[in-house]
Amino acid sequence: MEQAVAAADTAWMLAAFAAVSLMVAGLALFYGGMVSVKNTLNMAMMVFGALAVVGVLWIIVGYSASFGDSLGGAGILGDPLEYFGSSKLLDAPATPGLPPAIFSAFQLLFAALTVALIAGAVADRMKFGSWMTFAGIWALLVYFPVAHWVFAFDSKDGSVHGGWIANKLKAIDFAGGTAVHINAGIAGLALALILGKRKVFPNAPRPHSLPLTMLGAGILFFGWFGFNGGSALAAGNAASVVVLNTIAASCAGMIGWIVVEKFKEGHATSLGAASGLIAALVGITPACGAVSPMGALIVGAACGAVCCLAVSLKYRFGLDDSLDVVGIHLAGGILGTLLIGFLADGSAPNGVAGLFYGGGVDQLWRQTVAVLAVLTYTFVVTFAIAKVMQLFGGIRADDEAEDAGLDLAVHGETAYVLDHLAVPAGKHAPADAVTAAEAITTKAAATVE
Template identity: 80%
Template sequence: MNEAVAAADTAWLLAAFCAVSLMIAGLALFYGGMVSVRNTLNMAMMIFGAFAVVGVLWIVVGHSAVFGSSLRGIGLLGNPIEYFGSSKLLAAPATPALAPAIFSAFQLLFAAITVALIAGAVADRMKFGAWMTFAGLWAVLVYFPVAHWVFAFDAKDGSVTGGWIANKLKAIDFAGGTAVHINAGIAGLAVVLVLGPRKLFPNMPRPHSLPLTMLGAGILFFGWFGFNGGSALSSGNSAAVVVLNTLAASCAGICAWLIVEKLREGRATSLGAGSGLIAALVGITPACGAVSPLGALAVGAICGAVCCYTVSLKFRFGLDDALDVVGIHLVGGILGTVLIGLLSDPQAPNGVAGLFYGGGVAQLWRQVVAVLAVLTYTFVVTWLIATVLDRVMGIRVDAESEAEGLDITVHGETAYVYDSIGVTGRVVTPEDAVAAASAITSAAADPVH
């Protein structure tokens, strides 16, 4: 690699990093709009809090645990001492290559977003201190090992031994279907089982601000191009193909979700459009470097349609997955990862043929094994973490705090305050906003005023 190419690749990853960094705020808006007006700030705090905790842990030990040479060469965990404190990332590479510091920063965001996704499953009822403790423990005990399995590749010169899924199993996961979405989705399921449903479940309040949710979905959409495209680690053709496939899947996912929603419910909703977009993005994340644009349309459409159906199953099973982390991220991640075994096109950047392209079941069984391994390990360890925390410190807020809302009881703040009309010192509801708007309109129309 010459200096010009190395500089171009570093510049591309810097741009991708900036796009992905916006996903923290995008997720806060996406989730925040879907919860009650009494819990909007708490949801944002859970996401920003997870980002902060995981970021500190990543700098200290996370990069080393994920990308350090595998302990004993068996591919389960990187050497946590090899890059301890990240100081070794400061020096420029001896030969022209991608700057290691920006690669680490990019992967830090992957770790933080994965943990933050879990917050949507436990919305409205988890203690903030318990959440922050959980976020740190889960990153160390679950995300770092699984990310090593999936993202750490053997060095060509043999100096670094990577994870078992990437190098021994050779399952394809371009940008995190297993390490990010399946990981977060099954973790959300485990924590919800320990935490229990909200008091009013299944009769929960509607999302308080769908415009916020749509804005958040749009920001996530933008960031996803950095998330997937940056995972190519170069500014060449692979990144371009990945971006095209990500775009194609997104369009198909929205259409598929809205069609299923219209057939089932008789209407196509804005929440459905945003959810269909996210479901498709989840599905194409592992497959974006493996499929053709037509394959990407198929992945997006399948994920949009199937996830539209699965999100409603939580009511049948009494599972209070508040913001559909299980129904979208777990299911979409499984679909996208397994579909690689069927739709992988040998002309795509990954260069592997799936079953429908004459490759037989060789890649399919690898994808299935990777999914099952992550599902099993993450569920068991996450359930143990949540159970121990529940017994040691309690992880659920009391009934009074849950009823009043966590914004005011935990953080002492409210998301919306209308000082000009005297609505202060109490929780502001959507009905307050409607009444305030009516009062202002009436006053403006009254000539006496």
């Protein structure tokens, strides 16, 4: 019987891994559709580049630093040498259970996607080489330690010590509200502050392909069920409740965003619907195992509405958060994490009651401390990383590259080739061809309107 259960759990985790792996392409499409036509490929390359760099580091030292025995039992960082090179993960469990290799592969994608999310805050203006360097340093100094704080639990026999947020503070974060979304959101804020505004800000270029963004959002929606459901680490009731809560929040989040958008702007847009979906998914990520389905509706609707309001603050404060990483991932991550303190239902898988379910403020203060700890640590370290990189070589693309577009200037290629702008084989399209392509796209969009 135990072997059958273990096999079912392993099969579920393999399926969840496959679903989450699609989120890399989904994020590239989601972000890629929102930038101008001349920066589409660069945006996708930043996402896939993050996967490449973080994936290599994860195999070498990341898993060990995140899930190794906590150094000195302090709950700050796992022993980076315990699983160095990941060779110890090849062994099958001594008793029926989840193979460590699939758990590591699953968590590798969490690490890579967290770093990739940051790219949206600095779209259109960061050197690609600097981005790849930043991705590696940030993963080592920020993501791996914070993942240890949040995701590494003490072993049942007490032989392995995990992170302080999970085990000492006992804050609830089912799938990454703090370690993933708040982490990426506040890092995006720090990096955008150092990098500065785009030359065209606040008149940012319009999204060049909203269907591409909608497609990306749909792929992310699919993958998120693996992201949240897989975090249950078993094919059972907990994963089922998480999946139900995730889709409930998603539906409410789209409604929350487009209702606010309708009142604010007079239109319910496709970009708003896609953004509301992602905002709700961000908010339910930490809470999906702690709330009831009704609670999930509240979390989703609140995140959709609040994040819709939050994204406009960048214009008030002069922050060029290109693709609303701060407005969606930071705001949604904070809100979803804190709402656990109010809406946690003792009958949900996490088994903790929040303020509205008779639990008092006990869980609320724990959630608050977790949020503040990640906000402070990540902002300070990210700001320092970016500042040092700026002093030694710079991190921003030059004016000529920014004007021409990073697709052509950095990667030597363009996302689209129109027949009347076709270029002979072996040659690159001139910058004015890219500009002309943008003009045609804008004119076509205006005609439709």
